[in-house]
Amino acid sequence: MSSFAEAAHDADIVPVDRLPALREQLDVLDDRILDLLAQRARIVEDVAAAKRGSGSIRPGREAAILRRLLAKHTGPLPRGAIIRIWREIFASSIAQQQSLQVAVCDPAMDGRFLAAAREHLGALTPMRVYRSPAQAIGEVADGRASVAILPMPGEGTGDGSVGPGWWPGLLQHNAKGRIHVVARLPFWSSRPEGAASVQALVISNTPADPSGEDMSLIALEVPAQVSLGSLSNAINAAGFKPLTMLVHRPAGVPAAFLLVEVDGFVTADDPRLGLIAGLQAPPMIVGAYAVAIAEEPSL
Template identity: 40%
Template sequence: MPDQPTPPPPTDLASLRVEIDRIDDALHDLLMRRSDLVAHMASARLKGGAPTFRPGREALILRRLLQRNRGAMARAAIVRLWREIIAASLAQQGRFTIAVPDAGGADCVASRMARAHFGLLTPLKAYPTPFRALASVAGGETAVAVLPAPDEAEQPEPAWWMRMEAPGLRVVAALPFLAPPDARPQAYAVATLVPEPTGRDRSLLRIEPGPEHTRPRIAAILEAAGLPPRWLIRRESPSPMALAEVPGYLPDDEPRLSALPFPRLQILGTYAEPEPEE
Protein backbone atom coordinates (compact mmCIF):
# COMPACT_ATOMS: atom_id res chain seq x y z
CA MET A 1 0.00 0.00 0.00
CA PRO A 2 1.25 3.52 -0.70
CA ASP A 3 2.39 5.58 2.27
CA GLN A 4 -0.45 7.46 3.88
CA PRO A 5 0.05 11.23 4.12
CA THR A 6 1.02 12.46 7.58
CA PRO A 7 -1.96 14.16 9.17
CA PRO A 8 -1.46 17.83 10.05
CA PRO A 9 -0.53 18.44 13.69
CA PRO A 10 -3.21 19.67 16.10
CA THR A 11 -3.44 23.41 16.40
CA ASP A 12 -4.37 23.83 20.07
CA LEU A 13 -1.80 23.43 22.85
CA ALA A 14 -3.72 20.78 24.81
CA SER A 15 -4.03 18.51 21.77
CA LEU A 16 -0.35 19.00 20.91
CA ARG A 17 0.63 17.86 24.40
CA VAL A 18 -1.62 14.80 24.12
CA GLU A 19 0.05 13.92 20.81
CA ILE A 20 3.53 14.36 22.31
CA ASP A 21 2.57 12.09 25.23
CA ARG A 22 1.35 9.47 22.76
CA ILE A 23 4.64 9.64 20.86
CA ASP A 24 6.62 9.41 24.14
CA ASP A 25 4.72 6.24 25.05
CA ALA A 26 5.43 4.76 21.62
CA LEU A 27 9.14 5.62 21.93
CA HIS A 28 9.28 4.07 25.39
CA ASP A 29 7.60 0.88 24.11
CA LEU A 30 10.22 0.63 21.35
CA LEU A 31 13.08 1.24 23.79
CA MET A 32 11.79 -1.52 26.07
CA ARG A 33 11.53 -3.84 23.07
CA ARG A 34 15.08 -2.93 22.09
CA SER A 35 16.26 -3.67 25.63
CA ASP A 36 14.61 -7.11 25.49
CA LEU A 37 16.41 -7.87 22.23
CA VAL A 38 19.74 -6.74 23.72
CA ALA A 39 19.17 -9.03 26.72
CA HIS A 40 18.51 -11.94 24.37
CA MET A 41 21.63 -11.09 22.37
CA ALA A 42 23.69 -10.82 25.56
CA SER A 43 22.63 -14.33 26.55
CA ALA A 44 23.69 -15.67 23.16
CA ARG A 45 27.02 -13.81 23.36
CA LEU A 46 27.76 -15.22 26.80
CA LYS A 47 27.44 -18.68 25.30
CA GLY A 48 29.48 -17.86 22.21
CA GLY A 49 32.09 -15.54 23.70
CA ALA A 50 31.53 -12.75 21.16
CA PRO A 51 32.60 -9.22 22.25
CA THR A 52 29.89 -6.85 23.45
CA PHE A 53 31.78 -3.63 22.63
CA ARG A 54 31.93 -3.15 18.86
CA PRO A 55 32.92 0.45 18.04
CA GLY A 56 32.70 -0.17 14.29
CA ARG A 57 29.13 -1.40 14.60
CA GLU A 58 28.27 1.62 16.77
CA ALA A 59 29.66 3.98 14.12
CA LEU A 60 27.57 2.31 11.42
CA ILE A 61 24.40 2.69 13.53
CA LEU A 62 25.04 6.41 14.02
CA ARG A 63 25.91 6.99 10.37
CA ARG A 64 22.71 5.32 9.23
CA LEU A 65 20.60 7.41 11.60
CA LEU A 66 22.35 10.64 10.64
CA GLN A 67 21.82 9.87 6.96
CA ARG A 68 18.08 9.40 7.40
CA ASN A 69 17.63 12.34 9.79
CA ARG A 70 15.09 14.88 8.56
CA GLY A 71 13.32 17.84 10.08
CA ALA A 72 14.24 20.04 13.01
CA MET A 73 16.21 17.59 15.19
CA ALA A 74 19.91 18.49 15.23
CA ARG A 75 22.55 15.91 14.30
CA ALA A 76 24.21 16.45 17.68
CA ALA A 77 20.94 15.52 19.42
CA ILE A 78 20.70 12.28 17.41
CA VAL A 79 24.25 11.30 18.39
CA ARG A 80 23.69 12.25 22.07
CA LEU A 81 20.46 10.22 22.29
CA TRP A 82 21.86 7.11 20.65
CA ARG A 83 25.16 7.25 22.52
CA GLU A 84 23.11 6.95 25.74
CA ILE A 85 21.01 4.13 24.25
CA ILE A 86 24.17 2.28 23.16
CA ALA A 87 25.75 2.82 26.59
CA ALA A 88 22.65 1.40 28.28
CA SER A 89 22.86 -1.64 26.00
CA LEU A 90 26.53 -2.19 26.89
CA ALA A 91 25.68 -2.00 30.60
CA GLN A 92 23.04 -4.70 30.08
CA GLN A 93 25.63 -7.08 28.68
CA GLY A 94 28.07 -7.08 31.57
CA ARG A 95 30.48 -4.93 33.56
CA PHE A 96 31.70 -2.03 31.43
CA THR A 97 34.05 0.49 33.03
CA ILE A 98 36.10 3.21 31.31
CA ALA A 99 39.64 4.05 32.44
CA VAL A 100 40.74 7.69 32.27
CA PRO A 101 43.87 9.49 33.46
CA ASP A 102 43.47 11.43 36.70
CA ALA A 103 41.73 14.75 35.99
CA GLY A 104 44.01 17.68 35.26
CA GLY A 105 45.03 19.59 32.15
CA ALA A 106 44.62 17.57 28.97
CA ASP A 107 43.36 14.66 31.05
CA CYS A 108 40.17 16.62 31.73
CA VAL A 109 39.50 16.46 28.00
CA ALA A 110 39.79 12.68 28.10
CA SER A 111 37.29 12.44 30.97
CA ARG A 112 34.88 14.79 29.21
CA MET A 113 35.13 12.88 25.94
CA ALA A 114 34.67 9.56 27.76
CA ARG A 115 31.52 10.80 29.46
CA ALA A 116 30.08 12.24 26.23
CA HIS A 117 30.82 9.10 24.18
CA PHE A 118 30.07 6.34 26.68
CA GLY A 119 27.12 7.88 28.50
CA LEU A 120 26.37 9.63 31.76
CA LEU A 121 25.88 6.41 33.75
CA THR A 122 28.88 4.39 32.53
CA PRO A 123 31.42 4.11 35.40
CA LEU A 124 34.68 6.02 34.92
CA LYS A 125 37.75 4.92 36.88
CA ALA A 126 40.61 7.41 37.21
CA TYR A 127 44.25 6.28 37.18
CA PRO A 128 47.29 8.38 38.08
CA THR A 129 48.86 8.17 34.60
CA PRO A 130 47.84 7.22 31.06
CA PHE A 131 50.10 4.18 31.35
CA ARG A 132 48.19 2.89 34.37
CA ALA A 133 44.96 3.41 32.47
CA LEU A 134 46.34 1.34 29.58
CA ALA A 135 47.55 -1.34 32.01
CA SER A 136 44.05 -1.57 33.49
CA VAL A 137 42.66 -2.41 30.05
CA ALA A 138 45.43 -4.90 29.29
CA GLY A 139 44.82 -6.57 32.65
CA GLY A 140 41.04 -6.74 32.29
CA GLU A 141 40.26 -4.28 35.11
CA THR A 142 38.47 -1.96 32.67
CA ALA A 143 37.03 -2.35 29.17
CA VAL A 144 38.33 0.80 27.49
CA ALA A 145 40.85 3.56 28.20
CA VAL A 146 40.08 7.04 26.92
CA LEU A 147 43.27 9.08 26.56
CA PRO A 148 43.96 12.64 25.36
CA ALA A 149 44.95 12.96 21.72
CA PRO A 150 48.72 13.18 21.10
CA ASP A 151 50.26 16.64 20.96
CA GLU A 152 53.74 17.49 19.75
CA ALA A 153 54.20 19.87 22.68
CA GLU A 154 53.35 17.30 25.38
CA GLN A 155 55.97 16.20 27.87
CA PRO A 156 57.54 12.74 27.39
CA GLU A 157 55.80 11.23 30.42
CA PRO A 158 52.19 11.73 29.20
CA ALA A 159 53.09 10.48 25.68
CA TRP A 160 51.16 7.22 26.03
CA TRP A 161 51.37 6.47 22.30
CA MET A 162 55.17 6.18 22.47
CA ARG A 163 54.97 3.32 24.98
CA MET A 164 51.79 1.48 24.07
CA GLU A 165 53.32 -2.01 23.85
CA ALA A 166 50.93 -4.32 25.66
CA PRO A 167 49.83 -7.17 23.36
CA GLY A 168 46.35 -6.75 21.95
CA LEU A 169 45.86 -3.06 22.79
CA ARG A 170 44.46 -1.07 19.86
CA VAL A 171 43.11 2.41 19.31
CA VAL A 172 39.52 1.63 18.31
CA ALA A 173 37.73 5.01 18.26
CA ALA A 174 38.47 8.70 17.76
CA LEU A 175 36.46 11.13 19.89
CA PRO A 176 34.24 13.02 19.42
CA PHE A 177 32.34 11.13 16.72
CA LEU A 178 30.69 14.35 15.49
CA ALA A 179 33.28 17.00 14.60
CA PRO A 180 34.20 19.70 12.06
CA PRO A 181 35.61 18.11 8.87
CA ASP A 182 39.22 19.24 9.38
CA ALA A 183 39.35 18.90 13.16
CA ARG A 184 41.79 16.55 14.84
CA PRO A 185 40.43 14.14 17.46
CA GLN A 186 40.43 15.33 21.05
CA ALA A 187 40.82 11.84 22.53
CA TYR A 188 41.22 8.20 21.55
CA ALA A 189 39.63 5.04 22.93
CA VAL A 190 41.92 2.04 23.43
CA ALA A 191 40.69 -1.52 23.92
CA THR A 192 41.78 -5.14 23.45
CA LEU A 193 39.84 -5.56 20.20
CA VAL A 194 40.53 -6.18 16.55
CA PRO A 195 38.83 -3.19 14.90
CA GLU A 196 36.16 -3.82 12.28
CA PRO A 197 36.13 -1.85 8.99
CA THR A 198 33.23 0.55 8.53
CA GLY A 199 33.83 1.68 4.95
CA ARG A 200 35.24 5.06 6.00
CA ASP A 201 38.11 4.61 8.40
CA ARG A 202 41.42 6.05 9.53
CA SER A 203 44.51 4.42 10.97
CA LEU A 204 47.26 5.49 13.37
CA LEU A 205 50.85 4.63 12.43
CA ARG A 206 53.70 4.81 14.94
CA ILE A 207 57.03 5.18 13.18
CA GLU A 208 60.55 4.84 14.54
CA PRO A 209 62.44 6.94 11.98
CA GLY A 210 66.05 6.92 10.92
CA PRO A 211 68.18 10.07 11.29
CA GLU A 212 67.42 11.02 7.69
CA HIS A 213 63.66 10.84 8.19
CA THR A 214 62.66 14.42 8.91
CA ARG A 215 58.98 15.17 9.33
CA PRO A 216 58.60 16.36 5.68
CA ARG A 217 60.48 13.27 4.49
CA ILE A 218 58.21 10.93 6.51
CA ALA A 219 55.12 12.66 5.08
CA ALA A 220 56.48 12.33 1.52
CA ILE A 221 57.22 8.60 1.98
CA LEU A 222 53.71 7.93 3.29
CA GLU A 223 52.10 9.94 0.50
CA ALA A 224 54.12 8.08 -2.15
CA ALA A 225 52.80 4.81 -0.66
CA GLY A 226 49.20 6.01 -1.04
CA LEU A 227 48.89 6.89 2.65
CA PRO A 228 48.88 10.71 2.77
CA PRO A 229 48.90 11.74 6.44
CA ARG A 230 46.04 13.91 7.70
CA TRP A 231 48.43 15.03 10.41
CA LEU A 232 51.89 14.00 11.54
CA ILE A 233 53.91 14.68 14.68
CA ARG A 234 57.52 13.79 15.45
CA ARG A 235 59.08 13.62 18.89
CA GLU A 236 62.81 13.54 19.65
CA SER A 237 62.62 12.68 23.35
CA PRO A 238 63.09 10.21 24.95
CA SER A 239 63.85 8.69 21.52
CA PRO A 240 62.93 9.73 17.96
CA MET A 241 59.39 8.65 17.12
CA ALA A 242 56.61 9.85 14.82
CA LEU A 243 52.86 9.37 14.76
CA ALA A 244 50.67 9.79 11.69
CA GLU A 245 46.96 9.50 11.02
CA VAL A 246 46.36 8.13 7.53
CA PRO A 247 43.16 7.38 5.62
CA GLY A 248 41.77 3.87 5.33
CA TYR A 249 41.44 0.64 7.29
CA LEU A 250 44.89 -0.98 7.54
CA PRO A 251 45.10 -4.66 8.55
CA ASP A 252 48.24 -5.96 10.22
CA ASP A 253 49.44 -7.52 6.95
CA GLU A 254 48.93 -4.35 4.87
CA PRO A 255 51.45 -4.80 1.99
CA ARG A 256 52.15 -1.09 1.55
CA LEU A 257 53.65 -0.91 5.03
CA SER A 258 56.23 -3.67 4.59
CA ALA A 259 57.97 -1.71 1.83
CA LEU A 260 58.39 1.50 3.81
CA PRO A 261 62.03 2.36 4.68
CA PHE A 262 61.66 2.90 8.41
CA PRO A 263 63.54 0.91 11.08
CA ARG A 264 60.19 0.07 12.67
CA LEU A 265 56.53 0.79 11.96
CA GLN A 266 53.47 -0.28 13.95
CA ILE A 267 49.73 0.14 13.41
CA LEU A 268 48.46 1.50 16.73
CA GLY A 269 44.83 1.21 15.68
CA THR A 270 42.09 1.71 13.13
CA TYR A 271 38.79 3.47 13.73
CA ALA A 272 35.74 4.97 12.07
CA GLU A 273 36.12 8.37 10.47
CA PRO A 274 34.14 10.95 12.49
CA GLU A 275 31.00 12.43 10.98
CA PRO A 276 30.65 16.15 10.17
CA GLU A 277 28.72 18.30 12.61
CA GLU A 278 26.56 19.85 9.90
Protein backbone atom coordinates (compact mmCIF):
# COMPACT_ATOMS: atom_id res chain seq x y z
CA MET A 1 0.00 0.00 0.00
CA SER A 2 1.37 3.47 -0.80
CA SER A 3 2.07 5.84 2.07
CA PHE A 4 -0.69 8.06 0.72
CA ALA A 5 -3.22 5.25 0.87
CA GLU A 6 -2.05 4.39 4.39
CA ALA A 7 -2.58 7.97 5.42
CA ALA A 8 -6.00 7.99 3.79
CA HIS A 9 -6.99 5.19 6.15
CA ASP A 10 -7.05 7.54 9.06
CA ALA A 11 -9.97 9.91 8.67
CA ASP A 12 -8.40 12.34 11.15
CA ILE A 13 -5.38 13.08 9.02
CA VAL A 14 -7.14 13.50 5.68
CA PRO A 15 -8.51 17.05 5.72
CA VAL A 16 -12.07 17.37 4.40
CA ASP A 17 -10.99 19.98 1.87
CA ARG A 18 -8.87 17.36 0.12
CA LEU A 19 -12.01 15.52 -1.01
CA PRO A 20 -12.29 17.24 -4.43
CA ALA A 21 -8.62 16.55 -5.17
CA LEU A 22 -8.98 12.92 -4.11
CA ARG A 23 -11.99 12.53 -6.37
CA GLU A 24 -10.03 14.04 -9.20
CA GLN A 25 -7.42 11.34 -8.65
CA LEU A 26 -10.17 8.71 -8.85
CA ASP A 27 -11.41 10.29 -12.11
CA VAL A 28 -7.94 10.07 -13.61
CA LEU A 29 -7.65 6.42 -12.56
CA ASP A 30 -11.14 5.60 -13.85
CA ASP A 31 -10.16 7.06 -17.23
CA ARG A 32 -7.06 4.91 -17.26
CA ILE A 33 -9.01 1.79 -16.27
CA LEU A 34 -11.53 2.50 -19.06
CA ASP A 35 -8.70 2.96 -21.59
CA LEU A 36 -7.10 -0.30 -20.46
CA LEU A 37 -10.41 -2.19 -20.66
CA ALA A 38 -10.99 -0.84 -24.17
CA GLN A 39 -7.45 -1.90 -25.13
CA ARG A 40 -8.12 -5.35 -23.63
CA ALA A 41 -11.36 -5.63 -25.61
CA ARG A 42 -9.50 -4.86 -28.85
CA ILE A 43 -7.04 -7.67 -28.11
CA VAL A 44 -9.98 -10.00 -27.40
CA GLU A 45 -11.13 -9.32 -30.98
CA ASP A 46 -7.80 -10.65 -32.25
CA VAL A 47 -7.91 -13.60 -29.82
CA ALA A 48 -11.36 -14.48 -31.19
CA ALA A 49 -10.05 -14.32 -34.75
CA ALA A 50 -7.04 -16.48 -33.80
CA LYS A 51 -9.37 -19.09 -32.27
CA ARG A 52 -11.10 -19.39 -35.65
CA GLY A 53 -14.61 -19.80 -34.31
CA SER A 54 -13.72 -22.68 -32.01
CA GLY A 55 -16.02 -21.37 -29.27
CA SER A 56 -15.31 -18.44 -27.02
CA ILE A 57 -15.35 -19.99 -23.56
CA ARG A 58 -12.06 -21.15 -22.04
CA PRO A 59 -12.78 -21.78 -18.34
CA GLY A 60 -9.29 -23.18 -17.73
CA ARG A 61 -7.66 -20.02 -19.06
CA GLU A 62 -10.01 -17.90 -16.91
CA ALA A 63 -9.05 -19.93 -13.82
CA ALA A 64 -5.34 -19.53 -14.58
CA ILE A 65 -5.77 -15.74 -14.98
CA LEU A 66 -7.63 -15.46 -11.66
CA ARG A 67 -5.06 -17.59 -9.80
CA ARG A 68 -2.23 -15.44 -11.19
CA LEU A 69 -3.94 -12.15 -10.27
CA LEU A 70 -4.87 -13.30 -6.76
CA ALA A 71 -1.32 -14.56 -6.17
CA LYS A 72 0.20 -11.15 -6.95
CA HIS A 73 -2.51 -8.97 -5.44
CA THR A 74 -1.70 -6.80 -2.43
CA GLY A 75 -3.44 -3.80 -0.91
CA PRO A 76 -6.89 -2.97 0.42
CA LEU A 77 -8.96 -4.08 -2.58
CA PRO A 78 -10.89 -7.16 -1.30
CA ARG A 79 -9.90 -10.41 -3.01
CA GLY A 80 -13.54 -11.16 -3.69
CA ALA A 81 -13.70 -7.91 -5.68
CA ILE A 82 -10.89 -9.15 -7.96
CA ILE A 83 -12.95 -12.27 -8.69
CA ARG A 84 -16.14 -10.24 -9.28
CA ILE A 85 -14.45 -7.69 -11.56
CA TRP A 86 -12.66 -10.26 -13.69
CA ARG A 87 -15.69 -12.54 -13.91
CA GLU A 88 -17.54 -9.61 -15.50
CA ILE A 89 -14.55 -8.88 -17.74
CA PHE A 90 -14.59 -12.52 -18.93
CA ALA A 91 -18.37 -12.34 -19.44
CA SER A 92 -17.99 -9.19 -21.53
CA SER A 93 -15.18 -10.63 -23.62
CA ILE A 94 -17.24 -13.79 -24.20
CA ALA A 95 -20.20 -11.58 -25.21
CA GLN A 96 -17.88 -9.81 -27.65
CA GLN A 97 -17.12 -13.16 -29.29
CA GLN A 98 -20.54 -14.80 -29.39
CA SER A 99 -24.08 -14.32 -28.19
CA LEU A 100 -23.86 -16.68 -25.27
CA GLN A 101 -27.09 -18.36 -24.20
CA VAL A 102 -26.99 -20.23 -20.90
CA ALA A 103 -29.40 -22.98 -19.82
CA VAL A 104 -29.61 -23.14 -16.04
CA CYS A 105 -31.05 -26.19 -14.31
CA ASP A 106 -32.60 -24.87 -11.10
CA PRO A 107 -34.55 -27.96 -9.94
CA ALA A 108 -36.39 -26.30 -7.07
CA MET A 109 -36.90 -23.14 -9.14
CA ASP A 110 -35.79 -21.08 -6.15
CA GLY A 111 -33.05 -19.14 -7.94
CA ARG A 112 -30.13 -20.77 -6.15
CA PHE A 113 -28.56 -22.23 -9.29
CA LEU A 114 -29.38 -19.10 -11.24
CA ALA A 115 -27.43 -17.11 -8.64
CA ALA A 116 -24.44 -19.45 -9.06
CA ALA A 117 -24.69 -19.11 -12.85
CA ARG A 118 -24.82 -15.31 -12.68
CA GLU A 119 -21.89 -15.18 -10.28
CA HIS A 120 -19.79 -17.13 -12.76
CA LEU A 121 -21.07 -16.10 -16.18
CA GLY A 122 -22.08 -12.51 -15.60
CA ALA A 123 -24.98 -10.35 -14.51
CA LEU A 124 -26.08 -9.48 -18.06
CA THR A 125 -25.60 -12.85 -19.78
CA PRO A 126 -28.85 -14.22 -21.26
CA MET A 127 -30.03 -17.21 -19.22
CA ARG A 128 -33.06 -19.50 -19.28
CA VAL A 129 -34.03 -21.62 -16.33
CA TYR A 130 -35.18 -25.26 -16.53
CA ARG A 131 -36.42 -27.60 -13.86
CA SER A 132 -34.79 -30.79 -15.16
CA PRO A 133 -31.14 -31.46 -15.99
CA ALA A 134 -32.21 -33.32 -19.16
CA GLN A 135 -33.89 -30.15 -20.49
CA ALA A 136 -30.79 -28.03 -19.78
CA ILE A 137 -28.50 -30.66 -21.34
CA GLY A 138 -30.84 -30.86 -24.35
CA GLU A 139 -30.57 -27.10 -24.90
CA VAL A 140 -26.79 -27.44 -25.32
CA ALA A 141 -26.99 -30.69 -27.30
CA ASP A 142 -29.44 -29.12 -29.75
CA GLY A 143 -27.46 -25.90 -30.09
CA ARG A 144 -29.99 -23.55 -28.48
CA ALA A 145 -27.55 -22.84 -25.64
CA SER A 146 -23.75 -22.96 -25.54
CA VAL A 147 -23.48 -23.62 -21.84
CA ALA A 148 -25.58 -25.27 -19.14
CA ILE A 149 -25.35 -25.18 -15.37
CA LEU A 150 -26.31 -28.44 -13.64
CA PRO A 151 -26.48 -29.55 -10.00
CA MET A 152 -23.61 -31.84 -8.99
CA PRO A 153 -24.43 -35.36 -10.15
CA GLY A 154 -25.38 -37.58 -7.27
CA GLU A 155 -26.63 -34.76 -5.09
CA GLY A 156 -30.30 -34.87 -4.20
CA THR A 157 -31.99 -31.63 -5.09
CA GLY A 158 -35.07 -31.85 -2.94
CA ASP A 159 -37.81 -32.22 -5.55
CA GLY A 160 -37.05 -35.84 -6.47
CA SER A 161 -36.76 -35.12 -10.20
CA VAL A 162 -32.98 -35.21 -10.42
CA GLY A 163 -31.96 -38.26 -8.42
CA PRO A 164 -28.43 -39.55 -8.61
CA GLY A 165 -28.48 -40.43 -12.26
CA TRP A 166 -28.61 -37.49 -14.68
CA TRP A 167 -25.00 -38.00 -15.70
CA PRO A 168 -25.54 -41.25 -17.69
CA GLY A 169 -27.76 -39.18 -20.02
CA LEU A 170 -24.88 -36.76 -20.50
CA LEU A 171 -22.64 -39.63 -21.59
CA GLN A 172 -24.71 -40.31 -24.70
CA HIS A 173 -24.15 -36.75 -25.88
CA ASN A 174 -20.54 -36.77 -24.73
CA ALA A 175 -19.90 -39.94 -26.75
CA LYS A 176 -20.78 -37.97 -29.87
CA GLY A 177 -18.27 -35.30 -28.83
CA ARG A 178 -21.00 -32.74 -28.33
CA ILE A 179 -21.02 -31.98 -24.61
CA HIS A 180 -18.25 -31.63 -22.10
CA VAL A 181 -17.98 -30.74 -18.44
CA VAL A 182 -15.76 -27.65 -18.39
CA ALA A 183 -16.02 -26.07 -14.94
CA ARG A 184 -17.15 -26.67 -11.41
CA LEU A 185 -18.80 -24.00 -9.28
CA PRO A 186 -18.03 -22.24 -7.10
CA PHE A 187 -14.50 -21.62 -8.40
CA TRP A 188 -13.76 -19.28 -5.48
CA SER A 189 -14.77 -21.58 -2.65
CA SER A 190 -14.98 -18.74 -0.14
CA ARG A 191 -18.70 -18.09 0.33
CA PRO A 192 -19.21 -14.73 2.03
CA GLU A 193 -22.74 -13.80 3.03
CA GLY A 194 -24.80 -13.18 -0.09
CA ALA A 195 -22.73 -15.46 -2.32
CA ALA A 196 -24.41 -18.34 -4.16
CA SER A 197 -24.25 -21.45 -1.99
CA VAL A 198 -24.82 -24.39 -4.35
CA GLN A 199 -22.31 -26.72 -6.01
CA ALA A 200 -22.75 -27.06 -9.76
CA LEU A 201 -21.12 -28.29 -12.94
CA VAL A 202 -20.82 -26.23 -16.10
CA ILE A 203 -21.21 -28.12 -19.36
CA SER A 204 -20.41 -26.72 -22.77
CA ASN A 205 -20.30 -27.59 -26.45
CA THR A 206 -16.58 -26.64 -26.37
CA PRO A 207 -14.15 -29.08 -24.69
CA ALA A 208 -12.48 -28.22 -21.38
CA ASP A 209 -9.11 -26.47 -21.48
CA PRO A 210 -6.37 -27.02 -18.87
CA SER A 211 -5.81 -24.42 -16.14
CA GLY A 212 -2.61 -25.94 -14.75
CA GLU A 213 -4.35 -27.39 -11.69
CA ASP A 214 -7.33 -29.51 -12.66
CA MET A 215 -9.48 -32.53 -11.96
CA SER A 216 -11.02 -34.70 -14.65
CA LEU A 217 -14.18 -36.78 -14.87
CA ILE A 218 -13.92 -40.21 -16.48
CA ALA A 219 -16.85 -42.53 -17.16
CA LEU A 220 -16.31 -46.27 -16.93
CA GLU A 221 -18.55 -49.20 -17.86
CA VAL A 222 -17.96 -52.31 -15.76
CA PRO A 223 -19.74 -55.63 -15.09
CA ALA A 224 -22.73 -55.03 -12.80
CA GLN A 225 -21.43 -57.13 -9.91
CA VAL A 226 -17.99 -55.50 -9.58
CA SER A 227 -17.29 -54.00 -6.15
CA LEU A 228 -16.31 -50.35 -5.71
CA GLY A 229 -13.24 -51.45 -3.76
CA SER A 230 -11.79 -53.53 -6.59
CA LEU A 231 -12.58 -50.77 -9.08
CA SER A 232 -10.82 -48.22 -6.96
CA ASN A 233 -7.80 -50.56 -6.88
CA ALA A 234 -7.90 -50.97 -10.69
CA ILE A 235 -8.03 -47.18 -11.20
CA ASN A 236 -5.13 -46.65 -8.77
CA ALA A 237 -3.13 -49.46 -10.41
CA ALA A 238 -3.50 -47.70 -13.76
CA GLY A 239 -1.82 -44.64 -12.22
CA PHE A 240 -4.81 -42.38 -11.53
CA LYS A 241 -5.67 -40.85 -8.20
CA PRO A 242 -9.46 -41.27 -7.85
CA LEU A 243 -10.97 -38.52 -5.69
CA THR A 244 -14.69 -39.35 -5.82
CA MET A 245 -16.72 -42.12 -7.51
CA LEU A 246 -20.41 -42.26 -8.39
CA VAL A 247 -21.95 -45.53 -9.43
CA HIS A 248 -25.11 -46.05 -11.50
CA ARG A 249 -26.56 -49.56 -11.73
CA PRO A 250 -29.51 -49.43 -14.14
CA ALA A 251 -32.13 -52.12 -13.53
CA GLY A 252 -32.07 -55.05 -15.95
CA VAL A 253 -28.74 -54.09 -17.51
CA PRO A 254 -25.67 -56.33 -16.95
CA ALA A 255 -23.44 -53.29 -16.49
CA ALA A 256 -22.66 -50.61 -13.95
CA PHE A 257 -21.57 -47.11 -14.95
CA LEU A 258 -19.09 -45.12 -12.94
CA LEU A 259 -18.29 -41.46 -12.91
CA VAL A 260 -14.82 -41.07 -11.43
CA GLU A 261 -13.19 -37.79 -10.52
CA VAL A 262 -9.42 -38.06 -10.85
CA ASP A 263 -6.54 -35.74 -10.19
CA GLY A 264 -5.10 -33.80 -13.16
CA PHE A 265 -6.16 -32.89 -16.70
CA VAL A 266 -6.69 -36.18 -18.56
CA THR A 267 -6.77 -36.28 -22.36
CA ALA A 268 -8.07 -39.07 -24.62
CA ASP A 269 -4.51 -40.14 -25.53
CA ASP A 270 -3.49 -40.65 -21.87
CA PRO A 271 -1.85 -44.14 -21.83
CA ARG A 272 -3.19 -44.79 -18.29
CA LEU A 273 -6.73 -45.03 -19.71
CA GLY A 274 -5.78 -48.27 -21.47
CA LEU A 275 -4.38 -49.74 -18.24
CA ILE A 276 -7.62 -49.77 -16.21
CA ALA A 277 -8.42 -53.47 -15.80
CA GLY A 278 -11.89 -55.02 -15.97
CA LEU A 279 -13.78 -52.51 -18.18
CA GLN A 280 -16.60 -53.51 -20.53
CA ALA A 281 -16.06 -50.56 -22.85
CA PRO A 282 -13.31 -48.00 -23.50
CA PRO A 283 -13.21 -45.27 -20.82
CA MET A 284 -14.78 -41.95 -21.77
CA ILE A 285 -13.51 -38.54 -20.69
CA VAL A 286 -16.52 -36.52 -19.59
CA GLY A 287 -14.60 -33.32 -18.97
CA ALA A 288 -12.33 -31.47 -16.59
CA TYR A 289 -12.39 -28.46 -14.32
CA ALA A 290 -10.04 -26.16 -12.51
CA VAL A 291 -9.40 -26.87 -8.84
CA ALA A 292 -11.22 -24.20 -6.86
CA ILE A 293 -9.40 -21.44 -5.04
CA ALA A 294 -9.89 -22.24 -1.37
CA GLU A 295 -9.77 -19.20 0.90
CA GLU A 296 -11.22 -18.16 4.21
CA PRO A 297 -14.60 -16.39 3.89
CA SER A 298 -13.18 -13.26 5.53
CA LEU A 299 -10.57 -12.66 2.81
